[in-house]
Amino acid sequence: MANMLANIFGSSPVFPLEKHMGIAFDCAKQLRGFFAAVVAGNWDEASAMRAKIVDLEHEADQVKKEIRLHLPKSLFMPVPREDLLELLLVQDKIANRAKDVSGIVIGRKMAIPQSIATLFLEFVERNIDAARQARKSVRELDELFTAGFKGAEVKLVTALIEELDQIETETDDKQVALRAALFKIEAGLNPIDAVFMYKVIDLMGEIADMAERVGRRLELLLSH
């Protein structure tokens, strides 16, 4: 009977969600080292980085399952359960995209053409920045819950999300520039390699897209 009070508390999804976002960002962050190794032609290093990405993606999956398991319909929360699950889903996609893009590159041993390498690495970096900003925003979840999704804390998170949108726009610009640069040299490439190069750029850009969607999901929570 002493458990009467203890048991009415469901397990809070807040810190697990923050943890999951942390892992997803960590996973995306590995792409920097991965592509540096690919550009340098160091495939041993690239494979090691790829293994790390796969492990982190797996870890994120585990946390995701854990959160879903502890989020039954009977929970009464200040925000709808569905919105939190959606947030979790887009967070998870950041890790998924990191795994997908590294998988294609490793599987086809794709060399990044030297003439677009610098541009490409910058593009990767900015996508990682977007994921980092998404993590920074999600880290405010516990404060948002404490403040009941109102007041000064909401302004703070709104500002973080605006910055996130800004970064995402920059990745879009970089993506356009990168495609243009690739277009100029595509005639000289193996046609299949060229097609996959476009594919890699698309997948890479989706990391920032997913990060932006994390921001959109957070905004939805704020509007409750």
Next chain:
Amino acid sequence: MEAEFIYIGLAALFGLFMAWGIGANDVANAMATSVGSKALTIKQAILVAAVFEFMGAVLAGGEVTSTIRSGIVDAGLLSDTPELLVYGMLASLLAAGTWLALASAKGWPVSTTHSIVGAIVGFAAVGIGIDAVQWGKVGTIVMSWVVSPLTAGFIAYLIYQSVLKLILHQDDPLERAKRYVPVYIFFAAFTITLVTILKGLQHVGLDLSLQNSYYLAIVIAVSIALIGAVAIRNIRPDKKAEKKQHFHTVERVFGVLMIVTACGMAFAHGSNDVANAIGPLAAVISVAHSGAVASQSALPIWVLMLGGGGIVIGLATFGRHVIATVGQKITQLTPSRGFAAELAAATTIVIASGTGMPISTTHTLVGAVLGVGLARGIEAIDLRVVGRIFVSWVVTIPAGALLAIVFFTIFKAVLP
């Protein structure tokens, strides 16, 4: 009466056992909130609980005790057969104790108060006759079981809303917290001291006029608020922890407030729940001493002290472990939320104690926590468990009654 000492001895033993059980289990709910939010260490919590549970029991436990003792059974019907009241009260204690032990073993969320009231109503209605129960009073008691969690929930909702508006929504929550927390401390201390003075002090021989009672309560509350304000002023922001959690220092300020509300909660709990253990004992004593059913005899102070002492022993033996377990599970109740729940519950309970209503302190606290939840303060509340609490609420009364009838029949056959 020949068997006077057997009766009193048995009743004291059962009563002590019941008090021990309350101390071992129920007190944890009152104290774990403060431990879970790290406002108090377990050692401090046990010390606070021991002192304030005892004070609550002795100073403000009299009204509820007399309700349990003589408010449920119509003693007038028993003037020819006073021994029936003795058997019945002994049976009720044993029935409630057994039911609680069973429920603890099975992990059912049941209330001590509901068990004992169910048991007394059961033995009186079946063992003596339907008319032996003061149904009007029992109706009021059952109503209070519905009203008290609702009231506590409503108050908690308002308190937490005020915390959000005044402090947590602001740009400078720390400055705001330092300004407003002493005010909350004042209200917490004022309510609890006032009820104690109004309802408890005649008990220990002091009789103040109404006006003087208010003055005294204000003076005490202001002093406590001042002490709190000094403690708060010394809280310095921890930059590293702040980076992780912006409200870290703010919560530490609320931690000071929570020490006060924890004292209040322990006091309130003692004032209401001690009656469950010693109410029947008091009834047995008055019959055994006088040999007749005298509902108006004074309540011996040693009985209240026995109850308070039993709670403290239960706390010292098993309570520590239970507080630690519950405390770990309710970390969602940070000081800013926990104090709102505790203050609302303590206020409701102390007022109920003052009017002699035996309510379930734990259900009241649960109601208060739900109130904070409705104010969007709690991250996740499991509604299934809330439902289960309601079911056990309904089951406990007939269960206590049934057991009491069985024990009553046995005692009638066995005891002299």
